[in-house]
Amino acid sequence: MARYWLLKSEPSVFSIDDLRRAPRQTTSWEGVRNYQARNFLRDDMQVGDQALFYHSNVTPAGIAGIVEVVRAGYPDHTAFDPESRYYDVKSDPARPTWFMVDVRLVRVFPRLITLDELKRTPGLETMLVIRRGMRLSVQPVTESEWHVVLALAGGEPALA
């Protein structure tokens, strides 16, 4: 049973356009350094799960499209690379602390679904991403929330 997720990325670091131009429109979701998010990546995300691609720390913030998990959790090797911005001196390759998944672009929405719009949409009242102070960068999304968001995106799928 596929699950639904929301993945945050700052577009100045990695945007949905970057993913669209990436080889095979696939990327590793590296650099998550929060334990709760790590647990989702390591333990819960499965091949075939789909995720909303959320642009954070930008005006306006919002959902830009959909990705699909194509590889389940595996160690985030950037934690072992001193040259990486995600290097973590305390992460032991023999017992990795941090994990990542691979995702492939499924769809770019014809327009950004803004955070403000999410907040005003019936059916999304308890969606995690609209919660004040919610910093979790990997979040579960319920099936009903998923369908409401896709209805907002509207129209025919804008395929990647």
Next chain:
DNA sequence: GCCAACGTTGGC
């Protein structure tokens, strides 16, 4: 750039 909210660290 500001700053509130949050997660982590580390002294005790």
Next chain:
DNA sequence: GCCAACGTTGGC
């Protein structure tokens, strides 16, 4: 284990 200090996130 407590909790103040600190660094980061992320909306605005």
